[in-house]
Amino acid sequence: MNASLLQLLLSLAEVALMVGACAALFGRKPRALDRERVLVQLARDVAGFRAAAVAISADGHSALVQDGASNRVYLVVQSGDGMVSRELKQSLVADARADGDRLLLRLRDFTLRRVALALPDPGAWQARLGKLS
Amino acid sequence: MSAPFDPVTVATPAFALLVLAEMLFVRFTGRGRFEVRDTAASLLMGLGSVVSGLLFAFVFVGIAAMIAPYALFHFGWSWPAAAACFVLDDLRYYWWHRASHRVRWLWADHVNHHSSQHYNLSTALRQPWGGVLALPSHLFLAPLILLGFPLAMIAFVHGLNLVYQFWIHTETIGRFPRWFEAVMNTPSHHRVHHAVNARYLDANYAGVFIVWDRMFGTFVAEDAHDPPRYGIVGQIASFNPLRIAFHGWVSLAHDLSQARSPKDAMLYLFARPGWSPDGSRETTDVIKANWRLAEEAAE
Numbered sequence: 001m002n003a004s005l006l007q008l009l010l011s012l013a014e015v016a017l018m019v020g021a022c023a024a025l026f027g028r029k030p031r032a033l034d035r036e037r038v039l040v041q042l043a044r045d046v047a048g049f050r051a052a053a054v055a056i057s058a059d060g061h062s063a064l065v066q067d068g069a070s071n072r073v074y075l076v077v078q079s080g081d082g083m084v085s086r087e088l089k090q091s092l093v094a095d096a097r098a099d100g101d102r103l104l105l106r107l108r109d110f111t112l113r114r115v116a117l118a119l120p121d122p123g124a125w126q127a128r129l130g131k132l133s
Numbered sequence: 134m135s136a137p138f139d140p141v142t143v144a145t146p147a148f149a150l151l152v153l154a155e156m157l158f159v160r161f162t163g164r165g166r167f168e169v170r171d172t173a174a175s176l177l178m179g180l181g182s183v184v185s186g187l188l189f190a191f192v193f194v195g196i197a198a199m200i201a202p203y204a205l206f207h208f209g210w211s212w213p214a215a216a217a218c219f220v221l222d223d224l225r226y227y228w229w230h231r232a233s234h235r236v237r238w239l240w241a242d243h244v245n246h247h248s249s250q251h252y253n254l255s256t257a258l259r260q261p262w263g264g265v266l267a268l269p270s271h272l273f274l275a276p277l278i279l280l281g282f283p284l285a286m287i288a289f290v291h292g293l294n295l296v297y298q299f300w301i302h303t304e305t306i307g308r309f310p311r312w313f314e315a316v317m318n319t320p321s322h323h324r325v326h327h328a329v330n331a332r333y334l335d336a337n338y339a340g341v342f343i344v345w346d347r348m349f350g351t352f353v354a355e356d357a358h359d360p361p362r363y364g365i366v367g368q369i370a371s372f373n374p375l376r377i378a379f380h381g382w383v384s385l386a387h388d389l390s391q392a393r394s395p396k397d398a399m400l401y402l403f404a405r406p407g408w409s410p411d412g413s414r415e416t417t418d419v420i421k422a423n424w425r426l427a428e429e430a431a432e
Binding site for chain 2: 008011022030080085111
């Protein structure tokens, strides 16, 4: 076997060993999003943020929040044990569609392309997103 | 004469053992954080970076070989020359690193190293794959070659520099004695560098010697009242190494495709990350200015 290929395979095995150790030591299911965590995250990410409306997806993986001062809408998604937020601008949202009890978002974002939120009133959020600047 | 050894290759088994040791320490003390998918992504980014480095080494060697004939002096291999080369390479690293945060073209590559929301030894291994595309960064090779240091010596001392930087990616170490913190880059100083808190943005670019930041006005001390939060201003939502490796490049390519003039295209490439023609995005300068205003208003 080619020496370089062997070295690559050994390195992959080493990575697998370390990931396995990490899973054994830290492999807990991340805590679902709640209102407080989402608002703390947005207060950190957005200067002067003041929540007006908050909707957490039933699966606890994502949330939509409207800022009272600017009327801007923010998406917060769980990413591992952390969170990622995005201001939903017209230039970012390729499509926002209510489908039953879900709001389906398609974003122009290489690392966050699709988000499905199970919300009590997805139609109202679709309407809000229709007014984005 | 060739380099005595490749420091990074020699240190790699120690890197793996230290990552495992840090995991155990964090698990039993709670000082620090690990997340499985984040760690896997960082480790695979490290492996991919080694592979891409080997695949494209000929580009760097080719550029270096083109510059070498114009060297002003010719230092042979000696330990005093290697020591001088180490210090000057660290100065070179400071300016390359500072440019990598302030020039979008270079940030498109370097952003990968900062893309984790965690800060542990595996984060040190989260290295970019597209260095060959960050063309302006190759210019930073030139001064040491033009001064006349052998290419193998430059590669050797740079390897030592990278090995030093591994251990400072940790939350498990607090602070060292004042004299050490004054001269050397430490976990505390480098936590600041990886933080997204407004007060910490664009600070502590040092590799080994923090004195460069103190000299050039980019030093910020870690503040116990404002614990670092890690990652990048627009955090990424993926643990897929391919998406991590190329998200900065895809974003830059998209902006270039939307540029309405050659001037806009040049500014997308060379202006600060976050620059946009209509000012609708925020650079780190804007974020820091807004934060200072909010702090002053609160006082």
